[in-house]
Every structure is written in C-alpha cells, then in structure tokens.
Amino acid sequence: MGPGKAELLEMIIETGSISAAAKRMRMSYRRAWELVDTMNRCFTEPLVITSAGGSHGGGASVTDFGKSILEAYQAIVVKTNEVASSEIAAITSHLRQP
Amino acid sequence: MGPGKAELLEMIIETGSISAAAKRMRMSYRRAWELVDTMNRCFTEPLVITSAGGSHGGGASVTDFGKSILEAYQAIVVKTNEVASSEIAAITSHLRQP
DSSP states (O other): HHHHHHHHHHHHHHSSSSSHHHHHHTTHHHHHHHHHHHHHHHHSOOOOOOOOOOOOOOOOOOHHHHHHHHHHHHOOOOOHHHSSHHHHHHHHHBOOOO | EEEEEHHHHHHHHHHHHHHHHHHHTTOOHHHHHHHHHHHHHSSSSSSSEOOOOOTTOEEEEHHHHHHHHHHHHHHHHHHHHHHHHHHHHHHHBBOOOO
C-alpha cells in the first residue's frame, strides 16, 4: 500500500469503476488494473471486486476489507505527517516536482 | 523515496557499486540502475554518483546529499513505527507475504 494505490482505492469508491478511476488519475486502464491485481494478490482477501460487463465496461467496488486497509493507511499518513513533518519537509523540499 | 530505494542506497553505501547492491537485493542490474536514475532525476541534486569503468564495472557512491535524504527517510520510518504501530499491524497482518 502506498499513495498511488490508496488514491486508486479512493477513486474506485467515488466512481464505481476501475476505468473511471484510472481516467481521474490520468493513468492507463492497464496500469490501474495491474495495481488492483497486485493489491488483491498481496492481501489475504480482495480489496476490490469487479462485476461483469465486458472490456472496461464492468463496475468495481472496494470491499469492506479494502476500506479497512485504506483507512489504516490513511491513519498512518496522518500520524506520520504529525510526528515527522520536519523530515518529510527535508525530503520534499529537495524534490524537483513536489 | 520508499523502502526499495532506501535499501538500495544502503546497499550502495555498503558495497560501493550498483551491480553489487542489486545482487544483494536479488534485483536485476537494470532495475537497480532505473531506481537510481529515478532518484537522481526526481531530486534537485544527485543521490548517487558513478565512476567510469565500463558495463557494470564502475563504482558508485552515495553523495552527502543522498545520505541526508536516506537519514530523513529512516527517521520517518522509525517515528511512523512508533506512532502508528497498530495501523501498520492491521495492514501487514493481512498481507500474504509479510
């Protein structure tokens, strides 16, 4: 789990589809599908389930399990920003594209 | 910056070469070189500099700037583990390969 996968889950919750989520993130459908597949394979339960509907046509939803993983990730980000803001700034201030 | 890139920097510091660092991480030389290139391009200064020596033959070293970025990253990890251990456990306990 990282920022890209977390945002993808958020966008799937918002849009109800991997294809629409990918478009919002300016990511290819193929790349979004790969990220979903990686998450589903890495965890003991699926985070995203898809319903039939042909190529790019089906819907997708984030499972309750997926939502609990996303919430844990979001809490880690919030807490990390609270306790390590100076170290985060030390890194991000030296990024070309912050 | 993430766990893979941080470990790669640590291994380059230890071994003095991208090739040896890649081998330690059971990663292809090509992949390690790509990670180094990404880091050097994303930051305002190089984190790793390489010396000549032909294909895979040259040495590599982590710059003082790279070491400062690595140290900031390591501090973030330590602090995050301190404040968000339950959320981290909630995620890692559900990973197939922890």
